[in-house]
């Protein structure tokens with residue numbers, strides 16, 4: 001029998017190697033042969049030591065292998081809404097994706113996959129999914145049989161097989177931005193008997209060795225990672241180790257994994273043969289699905305540092321705030337998934353959410369941790385930070401999503417009236433609102449034509465690979481998305497949004513076959529927002545008593561009147577809220593920018609030297625610390 005060892009990843013932390021066992025047909029594996037017995041022993045030793053081993057297996061034909069990965073691509077290319085229809089009442093069995101804490105990851109499960117009727121729901125892909133699962137289930141049964149025989153409990157094998165169900169999961173991991181190394185799936189153990197994982201040649205799986213170091217698996221083709229889950233650990237009375245594992249992505253290739261997960265119906269109990277003086281009984285009979293639900297009840301549970309679990313009742317209009325979710329590992333995922341499932345088809349999770357009144361949970365108070373805070377309203381706390389007395393803390397206001405915080409409303413200003421012309425009473429009134437809003441909040445919500453939102457949605461729904469075709473020579477002007485620190489954020493820029501040729505060029509990148517209504521909507525939107533921009537700038541200058549000459553000159557100093565240089569559309573990807581459109585309208589000046597004399601007096605001495613927009617923009621893109629309000633002072637402060 002050949003023996004290999006898996007290479008470790010470059011700077012990885014463990015010197016251990018996960019064994020590779022040859023389970024291909026050339027071994028002619030048959031019970032009661034010496035090869036069978038020696039491989040069984042090696043398999044169990046590996047499961048005891050690492051919780052896993054790598055099997056070389058040729059039960060899946062090359063053709064089937066090609067089609068299952070093609071099916072994976074096809075499935076994940078479906079629109080998100082379609083994928084979300086794949087729901088399953090068992091946690092983490094249906095669709096998982098678009099999760100802020102693990103932005104690179106998506107998963108789609110087919111439960112009871114070896115049962116053809118159930119699998120039928122996935123119509124034309126089903127032959128493939130079914131064929132693949134059955135071939136991998138052969139491998140699963142082979143290994144399970146080896147385990148049972150090795151531990152001398154083969155008489156329980158048939159009943160064990162009779163109570164087994166399989167879940168096939170398609171898993172997708174995007175390449176991280178700029179190919180940096182990045183966590184793509186947090187550390188966890190599977191709640192399975194065995195999990196068998198097969199990847200598309202892109203590595204990323206890491207398993208934890210007994211010494212606590214991480215071993216990255218560099219897997220050869222035709223290899224399948226056979227991994228023990230919590231159920232086989234319990235069943236074996238702690239002989240087998242449930243494998244702790246995670247996925248870390250680097251490089252520029254998308255990783256697809258197929259996972260065949262086995263679960264046991266009914267109670268699992270430790271065979272009497274596995275209990276002796278050296279191995280006292282560790283577990284009472286337990287239920288596999290109940291165990292999964294224990295980790296993820298419908299309400300969601302959170303494990304406290306003291307080991308206690310508490311249930312959270314989450315009203316449909318509120319959200320849970322969890323600090324540093326990645327620390328919670330797989331359990332946190334379960335919680336999040338439940339929130340998603342509970343909210344129905346829509347994703348309603350948020351990174352930070354402020355429920356209305358916050359009080360300390362009694363489980364969190366004890367002698368060592370006496371009660372520290374009376375119940376407080378979180379919105380009030382945010383407002384407190386945002387008041388004038390604590391202006392330096394004003395950043396807190398940015399943490400609040402506009403839509404989820406009814407108590408903290410941005411001013412809404414109506415620009416829809418056709419009579420909004422300089423010199424009218426209406427104009428003067430809106431002008432006052434604009435000034436107050438800008439002085440108080442630095443921004444406001446403008447009521448405006450909404451037609452473009454639908455088409456933009458259409459553009460953002462496209463697969464990431466296509467969106468990435470939108471590139472721009474200028475920083476941040478093409479497609480930006482899937483950034484770990486900004487998981488909710490995606491943006492696409494259309495340079496020269498009012499110019500028909502440019503817009504068509506942009507549209508063509510996304511829809512090679514063309515999409516006329518998208519181009520038109522972008523152009524008309526750019527034109528409308530440009531009007532809004534001109535009105536607002538005029539209002540601001542009028543408010544400050546700037547003379548008409550200056551106003552005209554200023555308005556005309558954009559590179560091309562009525563020519564929107566950049567159309568930038570930004571939305572939060574969770575609630576489809578458009579934050580701002582065309583933010584760079586105000587920024588395309590030919591001349592140097594210099595505060596007009598009317599704005600300088602004893603109370604407001606001149607603060608900035610004249611500066612050039614393009615140069616300043618360049619300056620702000622050179623370091624992350626240059627994007628806050630202090631940047632302007634740093635660049636041209638007097």
Ligand SMILES: O=C(O)CCC(=O)C(=O)O
Pocket residue numbers: 169171185190197199205245246247257259
């Ligand atoms: O993608 C992989 O290799 C691991 C997936 C995994 O751990 C899981 O789905 O439980």
Ligand SMILES: [Fe+2]
Pocket residue numbers: 188189190195245
């Ligand atoms: Fe796993």
